[in-house]
Amino acid sequence: MELNVQILRQAPDAAPYSQTFRLDISPGATVLDCLNQIKWSQDGTLAFRKNCRNTICGSCGMRINGRAALACQNSVANELKRSLQPQTITIAPLGNLPVVRDLIVDMQPFWQNLDDVNPYVSTAARSLGEGEFRQTPGQRAKLNEMGNCIMCGACYSDCNGKEVNPEFVGPHALAKAYRMLADNRDQATDQRLEEYNSTAGVWGCTRCFNCNTVCPMDVAPLDQISKIKGEILTQAQGLPAPRPIRHRQVLVDLVKRGGWVDERKFGLEVVGNKFRDLRGLLSLLPLGWRMVQRGKFPMSFEKSAGQAQVQGLIESVQSLEKSQAHQGVRSHE
Known part of the structure; x- marks a missing residue:
């Protein structure tokens, strides 16, 4: 079959550009087969990583038709079903990582975040x-x-949290982090939970679900991040909640009460800790004054339409979470 392979290429210290190669290849061939054919018969300068060709090493991670995937795992036929252009597959380097050349990225930030x-x-x-x-x-x-x-690197590439917060360690690191928490041989649980309890840790996750969607091995990083959050929240019961936890709790509570967020109360309850954190309250004054000056401070608040239904939905989820947590405690006993 005739196939167009559109590749986003980039030389060191140069702007990226798109180049299209035309191939005659079997529908059952993989995207990696396409890249090999281009390199061997059309352009030997095309740069990409590969190794096992069997979905084991993870070397050939790249963005295929707009999402991170392994070139050795995905067939031409399946990718054409995803493509927005007829008989065309688009390929680009992984996101959230510096490009070295063509489809090769510098993985050092990825490994550093894991460490x-x-x-x-x-x-x-x-x-x-x-x-x-x-x-x-x-x-x-x-x-x-x-x-x-x-x-x-697929989850790291497509992570919205990493894109907006460079300090966030990424879903791959937190999935490995939960492995340590789940390992009964490890004796540093309290220290680990303290380290992960930040916006560089679990609270930097935007819950966009991209990591679960693109993971080729069904690791479900978002699920592992949620488990860490659950352990942090369980550990914090009865103690003054730190700001990242208050952020989540206040957000849910305000939406439950009003159907959407009352911005007047959000800062006071999260940063000001309901008037208990004087330093936090003082830090809000410059922002609040600028908002008043520009007419952007909401003077009133009205509940959204369907607030009762929203409240009922949240209460149902909270009830289910409590029930599951209780069952988990009983199973450990």
């Missing part, structure tokens, strides 16, 4: 001498999902 969460069993657990770190099949099964990660 930031210290994804290794704590040294305290190694103080047991020469004994083995034995686990039951059930304990080991908890680690399988996160252990399937092949570090391909």
Whole structure:
């Protein structure tokens, strides 16, 4: 079949440009087969990474038809179904990473963010001498999902949280972080939860679901991030909530009460901690004054249409979460 392969190319210190190659290739061929054919028979300067060709190493991660994927995993026929242009597949380098050349990106920020969460069993657990770190099949099964990660960079590429917040460590790192929390051999749970409890950690996640959608190994990074949030919130019960947790709690509470966010109360309750944080309240004064001057401070608030339905939906979800948490406690007992 005749196929157009449109590639976003870039040389070092140069602007990116699009180049289209025309191929005669089988519908069952993979996108990696297309790239190989282009490099071997049309343009030997085309740069991309590859290795196992069998969805194991993660080397050939790139953006195919607008989303991150593995070139060795996706066939021409399936990609044409996704394409917005007839008989055309578009290919670009992974997002959120510096481009080295063509489809090759610099993975150093990706690895650095992984190292930031210290994804290794704590040294305290190694103080047991020469004994083995034995686990039951059930304990080991908890680690399988996160252990399937092949570090391909797909989730990192398409992460909206990383795009807007460079300090966010990314979904790959937090999926590995939860693996440590779920590992019964690790003895640094409290320290880890404190480290992950920030906008560079779990609260930097925008819950866009992109990481779950593009992950080729079904690691479900968003699910792991949500589990970490749950452990942080459980640990914080009865203690003054830090600002990232208040942000989530106040947001849900205001939407529950009004159907949407009452901006007048949001800053006071999150930053000012309901008038208990004097320094936080003072920090709001310059912004509040500028808003008043420009006529952007809302003087009144009206509940949205359907507020009762919104409140009922939120209460139903909260009730379900409590029920599931209670069942989880009973299963651990």
